[in-house]
Amino acid sequence: MGTNVKTLTNKILTQLKNNNINSLSKAVSTLFQSPYPVDFSLYASLFNLCASKRALVETRKLESHLLTFNPTPPVFLLNRAIEAYGKCGCLDDARELFDEMPQTDGGSWNALISAYSSNGFADEGLRVFVEMRRDGFLWNEVSFAGVLGCCGLLLDVGLGKGVHGAGLKYGFCGNVIIASSIVDVYGKCGLLGDARRMFYEMCKPNEVSWNVIVRRHYDMGEEREAVVLFFEMVNANDVVPLSFTVSSAICACSRIFAISEGIQIHAFAIKRNLVDSLVVSGSLIDMYAKQGDLQSARYVFDQPNAKDLVNWTSIVTAYASNGRTEEARKLFNEMPERNIISYNAMLAGYTQYHKWGDALEIIYLISKTNINIDHVTIGLILTTCAGLFDIELGKQIHAYIYRHHFNSNLFVGNGLLNMYGKCGDLKSCRAWFSQMSHLRDAVSWNSILTSHARHKRSEEVMTVIWKMLEETPPHKHTLATILAACANIFALDSTTASKDLILYNSMILGSCHNSRGDVAIDLFEMLINEGLKPDNTTFQGVLLACICEGRAELGRQYFDAMTSEYCVIPRLEHYELIIELYSRYGFMGELKNFVKQMPFDPTASMLIRIFDACHEYKRAEPKAVRRVLGDFRLCFRDGWRIFKVGDVHYFVRYYLIDTMKPSDIGASWNFTPSITSYTDV
Numbered sequence: 001m002g003t004n005v006k007t008l009t010n011k012i013l014t015q016l017k018n019n020n021i022n023s024l025s026k027a028v029s030t031l032f033q034s035p036y037p038v039d040f041s042l043y044a045s046l047f048n049l050c051a052s053k054r055a056l057v058e059t060r061k062l063e064s065h066l067l068t069f070n071p072t073p074p075v076f077l078l079n080r081a082i083e084a085y086g087k088c089g090c091l092d093d094a095r096e097l098f099d100e101m102p103q104t105d106g107g108s109w110n111a112l113i114s115a116y117s118s119n120g121f122a123d124e125g126l127r128v129f130v131e132m133r134r135d136g137f138l139w140n141e142v143s144f145a146g147v148l149g150c151c152g153l154l155l156d157v158g159l160g161k162g163v164h165g166a167g168l169k170y171g172f173c174g175n176v177i178i179a180s181s182i183v184d185v186y187g188k189c190g191l192l193g194d195a196r197r198m199f200y201e202m203c204k205p206n207e208v209s210w211n212v213i214v215r216r217h218y219d220m221g222e223e224r225e226a227v228v229l230f231f232e233m234v235n236a237n238d239v240v241p242l243s244f245t246v247s248s249a250i251c252a253c254s255r256i257f258a259i260s261e262g263i264q265i266h267a268f269a270i271k272r273n274l275v276d277s278l279v280v281s282g283s284l285i286d287m288y289a290k291q292g293d294l295q296s297a298r299y300v301f302d303q304p305n306a307k308d309l310v311n312w313t314s315i316v317t318a319y320a321s322n323g324r325t326e327e328a329r330k331l332f333n334e335m336p337e338r339n340i341i342s343y344n345a346m347l348a349g350y351t352q353y354h355k356w357g358d359a360l361e362i363i364y365l366i367s368k369t370n371i372n373i374d375h376v377t378i379g380l381i382l383t384t385c386a387g388l389f390d391i392e393l394g395k396q397i398h399a400y401i402y403r404h405h406f407n408s409n410l411f412v413g414n415g416l417l418n419m420y421g422k423c424g425d426l427k428s429c430r431a432w433f434s435q436m437s438h439l440r441d442a443v444s445w446n447s448i449l450t451s452h453a454r455h456k457r458s459e460e461v462m463t464v465i466w467k468m469l470e471e472t473p474p475h476k477h478t479l480a481t482i483l484a485a486c487a488n489i490f491a492l493d494s495t496t497a498s499k500d501l502i503l504y505n506s507m508i509l510g511s512c513h514n515s516r517g518d519v520a521i522d523l524f525e526m527l528i529n530e531g532l533k534p535d536n537t538t539f540q541g542v543l544l545a546c547i548c549e550g551r552a553e554l555g556r557q558y559f560d561a562m563t564s565e566y567c568v569i570p571r572l573e574h575y576e577l578i579i580e581l582y583s584r585y586g587f588m589g590e591l592k593n594f595v596k597q598m599p600f601d602p603t604a605s606m607l608i609r610i611f612d613a614c615h616e617y618k619r620a621e622p623k624a625v626r627r628v629l630g631d632f633r634l635c636f637r638d639g640w641r642i643f644k645v646g647d648v649h650y651f652v653r654y655y656l657i658d659t660m661k662p663s664d665i666g667a668s669w670n671f672t673p674s675i676t677s678y679t680d681v
Contacts, residue, residue, distance in 0.1 A: 005036050012042065021053050028058040037069035040077060047080035056088040063097070072102065079107040086115025091124075106137045113146035122150035139170060141177045148181035152188040160185035176202060180209040187216025192225075204238070211245040223252035227261055234268060243277035250280070254287035262287050281306040282314060289318030309335075313342045320349025325358065340371050347380040351387065359384040375409045382415035386422040394419045395428075410439050414447055421451025434572065437605040501532050508541035517548030534566055536574075543577040547584060555581045556590070572603070579606050583613035 008031070015027040028046060031038065043066055050059040063081050066073055078101055085094035094115045098108060109132040116125035129147040133139060144167045151160035160182065167178045179202045186195035199205060199213045210233045217226035230249035233241060246269050253262035266284055269275040275284070281300050288297035300306060301315045312335050319328035325346075332338075332346050343366050350359035363381055366373060378401060385394035398416060406412045413436045420429035433440065433448050494500055504527045511520040524542045527534060534542075539562055546555030559578055562568040575598060582591035591610065595602060602610070
């Protein structure tokens with residue numbers, strides 16, 4: 001048997017020489033299929049390799065083989081298994097193994113604390129830290145380092161100081177591991193001055209300490225200080241920096257365009273044989289690519305051991321974003337594997353340079369894979385639809401967005417606005433703009449303004465401006481669009497009646513914009529006296545004037561006159577203006593009757609405005625909402641949310657959802673609502 005074990009051990013060691021995940025997998029499979037146990041030291045080495053490669057399947061196989069032939073293995077081996085499960089992010093397996101251990105030691109507890117801390121479960125890590133002491137095990141420097149990691153995750157500097165004090169009490173004053181962890185906590189909490197003070201108080205900082213102080217300055221936007229600290233470490237000549245430290249310094253140089261310093265760090269990495277590290281080569285590729293130095297970026301990429309998926313994607317992105325799409329596509333085709341970021345890189349390059357046919361080809365390739373697309377992909381596909389003026393494909397993508405719940409993403413929402421606007425479907429553009437009322441930002445407003453201006457709908461541009469100013473201040477792009485719209489209006493000959501109406505509409509809207517509703521109403525009367533027929537835009541302006549002046553009764557007269565006297569069919573925006581008029585000035589009875597008489601269900605923005613009016617005029621209880629809305633018992637503000645059970649829709653305060661009582665639940669609606677309008681709020 002001894003000969004067989006020796007042969008098995010030699011075979012496994014031979015398989016491990018390549019030091020990659022495939023060789024590890026073969027080595028563990030060889031052991032797993034063998035009926036012989038091996039030396040404990042080999043198990044320990046394999047567990048360490050599984051941890052470094054994050055090889056979950058191999059860890060499970062290794063544990064199974066160990067327990068099959070060693071029912072009571074040494075505690076230190078099981079500790080290595082817990083560490084491996086923690087590195088693999090499999091906390092259930094780590095906790096289960098810990099709970100089943102017949103005997104534990106301080107290393108077992110430390111391994112579990114580190115597993116929780118490194119995977120972002122700070123509360124669990126703190127709980128295990130406290131339980132460790134209750135079970136009679138003494139904390140050591142590893143315990144404190146693990147729990148300080150939890151403090152960093154929680155960004156709780158007070159708790160970190162408390163743990164630091166406990167560490168000093170237990171006699172770990174000057175311990176480099178604990179000191180480095182304290183520096184890390186201060187850095188993550190943004191207290192960079194305290195972090196540096198703590199760092200410089202260390203007698204002899206090691207490579208981990210330097211890595212922490214450099215990285216935290218980079219993460220907090222202190223890139224120049226991060227570079228200075230890196231060169232200070234190099235000049236001290238006390239430690240060899242970690243590859244992660246070199247990477248952080250290069251990334252800092254890239255962010256502040258300190259290329260000269262970045263080149264010096266590159267030379268240093270070559271001298272110290274650190275450039276072969278994937279994290280360093282990736283940072284160098286990114287730095288050179290951002291400077292447009294594709295030759296240097298390609299040189300780094302072509303070095304041995306530099307071609308992983310991340311670096312492949314980085315070099316493809318570099319060529320594509322700099323307009324060299326043919327070379328990017330060649331590299332893309334050579335990639336041994338791809339992810340959605342790789343596809344997005346090519347798609348972004350093609351759309352940036354208006355190569356719509358090539359972009360469509362990439363979209364087709366994506367559709368043939370099993371890769372899940374993200375919001376970036378959808379935005380790029382919508383850009384392609386806009387570039388091709390392909391409204392049908394754009395509508396298909398819109399349907400996909402709803403099916404896969406991307407409709408609440410602002411980036412995607414703005415992409416839809418841009419697509420509908422460029423394709424000339426202004427009706428759909430306005431409808432979607434209304435639906436995303438709870439999401440939209442300055443980009444959304446600029447998009448709808450530009451869409452109307454592009455299609456010579458300057459009057460609508462003026463109408464949109466008023467509502468825009470209630471939500472967001474304009475910036476230079478907005479003002480440029482407004483000026484272009486004004487130029488279109490005043491470039492018209494005023495020699496015909498229809499063009500006179502355009503001028504009147506512009507003057508009415510301009511008066512409203514300057515809070516001169518009285519002037520706008522006078523202009524409307526002048527327009528009528530001249531025999532001109534008002535249109536949708538005219539009535540939007542005069543209703544805005546009534547809002548400015550608080551003329552609720554006059555506003556309703558104008559609204560009724562639209563159909564009765566001028567044969568103008570009210571649009572959604574006219575209904576919104578009347579609801580705003582009644583809500584702003586407290587005409588709650590009129591508001592109730594108006595909503596009941598509407599020929600369509602209120603939109604989400606209408607319901608929100610009505611509910612706000614209930615609050616403003618001291619009728620904020622659900623009963624008051626019911627009086628105003630009838631059976632539209634839907635509240636959006638102050639913690640009220642809706643949920644659906646079968647075909648019944650309920651509302652409930654969000655903080656009572658977990659401890660809900662029947663009395664907390666409202667009645668169901670007695671109509672079939674447009675769920676899209678409501679659930680997105």
